[in-house]
Amino acid sequence: MKKTSFWINDAQQALQDKIQRSLNEGKAKNVILFLGDGLSIETIAAGRILKGQLEDKLGERSKLTFENFPALGLSKTYCVDKQVADSACTSTAYLGGVKGNYGTIGVNGNVSLNDCASAKNPINHVESIASWAQKANKSSGLVTNTPVTHASPAGVYSHLANREFESDNKVKLEGHDPAKCLDAALQLVYNDAGKKLNVVLGGGTKRFLPNGTLDFYGNSGERLDGRNLIREWRHSKTGVAKSVFNLQQLLAIDFNNTDYLMGLFASEEMKFKTDADTIKEPSLERMTEAAIKILQKNDNGFFLFVEGGHIDTAHHENMAQKALIETLEFSKAIQKALDMTNSEETLIVVTADHSHTMTFSGYSDIGNNILGLNTERSDIDKLPYTTLSYANGPSYYKHFNWTGDRLDLSNVNVLDKEFQYVSTFPLKIESHGGEDVAVYANGPWSHLFTGSLEQNLIPHMMAYASCIGDGLTMCQKQKTKSSGTVLQVSVILIMLSFVITLFKNQ
Structure with a gap:
């Protein structure tokens, strides 16, 4: 790496690769949208380094799966009413093609937070690209390691005035009437887009079961209406519908003879990879594989949404190590999708809903452990500091005493998976960041996904490539x-x- 020739040869090879790359302007039979919740550009950079270091390679030269994709753009993530977005308004944008207000899902900017009357009005509804695919007789599905009623996956099928309305119990806890504010679990089972989903995989059994009824994991459901929505979902299907609750049951599925699959692998959210019982709980990669096996049976193709939700969850706790491990799991799921599909007919888009406040800073030496202490100390208090840190979050009081002096990290195991990296001002939960996030694309019409993009453009470009929806498509252009x-x-x-x-x- 010290020789001039190394860098010139490296650059020339990359240039040749770009010159020889041809544009794919064929029709996308399949579309897969991978959403790294909170996958900031800093997270990608630190994640690639960790990947390489875990493989005993030079991490700075490593790449995550999607970093090999030919197309790269930047997405602007603001809500209609907020500079810094949440996972609710953004899901409406990247799934429905319309920006909405903070905390709302599947509705336009006419619906304010908690305005259930406006949210029930069909004129304010925003249909997702999953619905567009269903109308084109394609199969559809969602995969997440959060509850399937959480903000990001709920954008696939629901219309909510508040992202917290995951069950009728949660509607009531927010001070509203469940009869007037239909919850996400109910909408998943009975909304047009929800009931047509062929695959639903993630967590959240509590949202679907009555209070007092124990789920597969021994925890009580939370519904107040006494309904078992898992049973109702299964009985509402005309084809073969199956529900599973652990990895063994998922692996036992006969995918060739299953039309609908619901897998709920936790009462709430699924566990972090660092904490999961991998014998019982499927990984994001396993769930992605199962979903594609079901969906690819349709000759018309499919749309699949896959969320790596724990990148965000870990960042909110200032737990950078867990966030980066989840980023690697997310990358593995994308590789599985690439292995199972044909890039000539499958468009894969990878992006994030919003950023986070984790920073990657200092002047550490090449090869230094990305999770560890910087190779330099502060030139003011002479104490060591980590390469990764946060602008805000719950770890503040663990790193600063009442006089404002910093904790000396010399004798602290910063490589412990539960270690919370320093934040510069206190918040109970670390906030999102407002900067742009990356958009990567591979497959038919991937070259559209370049430049500075409004987030709501993303589903319109996917629809263009796959000839679905009511907007302009490549099929119309060819005609x-x-x-x-x-x-x-x-x-x-x-x-x-x-x-x-x-x-x-x-």
Whole structure:
């Protein structure tokens, strides 16, 4: 790496790769949207370094799966009413193509937080790309390691005035009437987009079971209406519908003879990879594999939404190590999708809903443990500091005493998975960041996903590539091109006929 020739040869090879790359303007039979919740650019950079270091390689030269994709853009993540977005308004944007207000899902900017009357009005509803795919007779599904009623996956099928309305109990806890504010679990089972989903995999059994009824994990459901929505979901299907609750049951599924699959693998959210019982709980990669096995049976193709939700969960606790491990799990799921599909006919888009406040800073030496202490100390208090830190969050009081002096990290195990990295001012839960997030794309029409993009443009470009939805599609463009060519040929033939007739008359 010290030689000039190393970098020149490296750059020339990368240049050759770009020059030789051809544009794929075919129709996308399948579309998979991978959403890294809170996957900031800093998280990607630190994640790639950790990946390499875990493989005993130079992490700075490593790449996550999606960093090999040919197209890269930046997405602007603000809500209609907030500079810094949450996972609710953003899900409406990247799934429905319309920006909404903070805390609302699947509704336009006319719906304010908690305005259930406006949220029930169909004129304010925003349909997701999953619904567009269903109308084109494609299969559809969602995968997450959060509850399937959480903000990001709920954008696939629901219309909510408050993201907290995950069950009727939660509606009541927020001070509203469940009869007037339909909850996400109910909408998943009975909304048009929800009931047509072929695959639903994630956590959240409590949202679907009555209070007092124990789920597979020995925890009580929370519904107040006495309904078992898991049973109702299963009985509402005309095809073969199966529900599973652990990895063994998932692996036992006969995918060729299963039309609908619901897997709920935790009472609330699924566990972090660092904490999970991998014998019982499927990974994001396993769930992605199962979903594709169900969906790819449809000759018309499919739309699949996959969320790596724990990147966000870990960041909120200032737990950078867990966030980066979840980023690696997210990358593995994307690789599984690449392995199972044909890139000539499958468009895969990878992006984030919003950023986080984790920073990657200081002047540490190449190869230094990305999770550890910086190779330099502060030139003011002479104490060591970590390469990774946060602008805010719950760890503040663990790192500063009442006089404002910093904790000396020399004798602290900063590599412990539960270690909370320093935050510069206190919040109970670390906040999101407002900067742009990356958008990566591979497959048909991936070259559209470049430049500075409004977040709500993303589903419109996916729909264009796959010829679904009510907007412009590549199929319409080809038809217009074809019609134009036929018209040109007709005009030429008429003119030629006229010339021949004129010549004969002379």
